[in-house]
Amino acid sequence: MKSIFQFIVKPIGNRYNNEINIEDKALIINAGIEDHKFVNRLAEVIEVPAAIKTPIKKGDKVIVHFNLFRRWYDIKGNEKNSNKYFKDDMYFASSEQIYMYQKQNKWSTNSDYCFVKPILETSNLKGDKLKSLRGILKYGNSSLEAMGVNPGDYVGFKPGSEFEFVVNKELFYCMKSNDIVVKHERKGNETEYNPSWAESSRGIN
Numbered sequence: 001m002k003s004i005f006q007f008i009v010k011p012i013g014n015r016y017n018n019e020i021n022i023e024d025k026a027l028i029i030n031a032g033i034e035d036h037k038f039v040n041r042l043a044e045v046i047e048v049p050a051a052i053k054t055p056i057k058k059g060d061k062v063i064v065h066f067n068l069f070r071r072w073y074d075i076k077g078n079e080k081n082s083n084k085y086f087k088d089d090m091y092f093a094s095s096e097q098i099y100m101y102q103k104q105n106k107w108s109t110n111s112d113y114c115f116v117k118p119i120l121e122t123s124n125l126k127g128d129k130l131k132s133l134r135g136i137l138k139y140g141n142s143s144l145e146a147m148g149v150n151p152g153d154y155v156g157f158k159p160g161s162e163f164e165f166v167v168n169k170e171l172f173y174c175m176k177s178n179d180i181v182v183k184h185e186r187k188g189n190e191t192e193y194n195p196s197w198a199e200s201s202r203g204i205n
Contacts, residue, residue, distance in 0.1 A: 002050045006092040009043040009062060011069050040069055041165065045101075046090055054095065056110065061102040063165065064093055099165070099174055100139065107139060107167070114180065115139040115165070115172040116155060120191045130193055133157055134184065135173060143177040154190055156182040171195045 001008070045060045056062065068084050068091050084091045098110045109115065116135035137144070137153045149155065161179035165172045171193060
């Protein structure tokens with residue numbers, strides 16, 4: 001059972017992250033299917049595509065696009081699977097829909113993706129909680145390394161390129177290499193942002 005050009009993946013756990021545990025008690029934080037922020041993005045690779053060379057292997061954990069497992073209602077109000085649904089809780093995923101993969105408990109980015117950690121705004125004159133269009137590169141790729149941009153660097157990125165992901169209760173911005181436009185000199189006062197339990201519950205635990 002192999003697809004020619006697409007991965008076959010299966011969600012790890014439920015398709016939606018609708019509950020969190022607080023002091024050993026389950027708290028329901030979502031009851032609908034509309035909000036993409038509660039869609040599970042963690043999956044297991046069941047098969048890799050036959051025609052694509054990839055470092056991702058069968059059995060690897062991957063972080064995928066939220067639309068893979070997201071359900072929707074048709075005009076008659078019937079709940080439907082995404083158009084990526086295959087069978088038996090398995091889904092097709094293109095390489096573009098896989099952002100990271102895990103081997104031996106280490107996450108690596110797929111293709112041209114990278115992950116940036118947002119930082120807190122330090123200016124008292126601004127009302128924003130997070131510094132706009134800047135962050136700390138946490139997960140890079142070979143394209144960025146070739147340009148001298150490495151994990152730990154203080155970077156600037158294009159407006160609108162921030163795609164929020166929560167991994168291990170940490171908030172990241174997912175983007176592509178060409179979204180990184182500048183490497184800033186670190187001043188030593190950059191403070192990484194760590195979300196509250198309510199925000200961290202929306203992603204991958």
